Amino acid sequence: RAVADDGRRVVLFHDGAAAVFVDGALARVERAPHRWVSAAALPAPxxxxxxxxxxxxxxxxxRLPGQGAFEPVADRYGLERAPVRAALGLGGGGAPFAGGAAFALDGEIAVADGATVTRYATGPLAAFAAGGGRVAFxxxxxxxxxxxxxxALRSYPLPDGPAPLLAVTGAGRLLAATPAALYEEDAAGVLRLRLRASAALHALAVAGDRVWFADGDELGVLDATGARETRGARLPRGGKLIGSPGGDVWLLASGALRRFSAGDGDAAPAWDDLAPVVARACAPCHLPGGEGGVDLSTPAAWTTTTTLRESIARRVLEERTMPPPGRPLSEADRARIRAFVGRPGPAGSP
Known part of the structure; x- marks a missing residue:
């Protein structure tokens, strides 16, 4: 459903729970009866x-504290009776630390700086972004x-096409994307065409000093070296891009989470693909000290011994006796496990 990344902790929100990863290892799963729509790393009030x-x-x-259950915090940001639809840090570039927080409400936005909260009537929002001390909508x-x-409020003509995707960099530069093109604000405050889509743009995110975009089934990145796209990435439509403070980007689609890096132009190590499956299906029994007796919370734990890898392959992929009833695995989940433990699949399998 949603991802929040503060540079050290990555929290994957899915209906009924949130999985917390610290420095890449699954630390805990917090159960909560909520249907999540968005998440963020925000500066504390x-x-x-x-x-x-x-x-x-x-x-x-x-808020999800370091230990313990979720706690309501709208009042801490001066939003006691206002339904919140989205929250963003004003630092930009995936960094939540500077300048306070911005919130999309019903027909208005609110900006909280820790001392005051200011609301601005907007009407219905088609898109919402923040960064570099600016809020765009x-x-x-x-x-x-x-x-x-x-x-100061600046207006821009709407680029051709439906309501665009928006992003704001850490320097406060506005970007807007329609299905056909990506526009970037210049030094004079004018939106200029930056690139034409090869297929159709359908997701946009800022991460560090990079801008990531989804173009058809390919992933693109825009940085100081220019713009480039993957070849054969096969991104699913309808996915979300979420920037990481370090410059990488998360792709959340169909309940699966993948991390991409500009350095290699490809998916990050397979653990980033597998970790959400572990959080959903394995964590209840296989965290450190769990009742399953085997810790599967880190990538090293899965690959420590050949015996363990073979046991996982046999019980999960062949016999299908694990995980226990009530925690089903899809064929895509099993393919991720198969790739990680190094066990070839049957003929015709992924």
Whole structure:
């Protein structure tokens, strides 16, 4: 459903639970009866540290502390009775640490800096983004960008096509994408054409000093070296891109999570593909000290011995006696496990 990444912790939100990864290892799974719609890493209201928060379908803003259950925190940001639809840090580039937080509400946005909260009436939002001390949003008649420090509001003509995807860099530069093209704000505050889509743009995210975009079934990145796209990535349509502070990007689609790096232009190590499966199906029994007696919370734990790899392959892939009933694995899940433990599949399998 959603991902929040503060550079050290990555939290994968799925209905009824959230899986917490710390430095790449699964640390815990927190159960919660919520249907999540978005998540973010936000600066704490007092300016000390970072909070991982989720927004549920009822408009509740909930924090996941380092230990313990989710707790409501809308009042800590001055939003006591307002349903929250999305939350973003104002730092930009995937970094939540500077400048406070912005929230999409029903027909308005709110900006909280730790001392005050200011609301701006907008009407229905078609898109919402924040970064570099600016909040950008799309309305039916065009785009707006609010400078939080000066409260100056700039308007932009809506590029051709339906309501665009929006992103704001850590330097406060606005980007807008329609299915046909990506536009970038220049030094004069004018949206200029940056690139034409090869197929159709359908996702956009800022990560560090990079801009990531999904173009048809390929993934593209825009940085100081220019723009480039993958070949044969086969991205699913309808996925979300979520920037990581280090410059990588997460792709969340159909319940699966993948991490991409600009350095190699390909998927990150297979653990990033497997980790959400572990969180959903294995973690209840196989965290350190769990009742299953075997820790499967880290990539090293899966590959420590040949005996363990063979046991996983036999019980999960061949006999299919694990995981226990109530935690089903799809064929795609089993393919990820097969790839990680190095066991070839049957003829015709992925």
């Amino acid at each position: 007092d300016g000390h540290g970072t909070w991982i928060v989720g927004v549920d379908a009822e408009g509740r803003l909930l 799309a309305l039916g008649d065009g785009l707006r960008a609010l400078d939080v420090a000066t409260r």
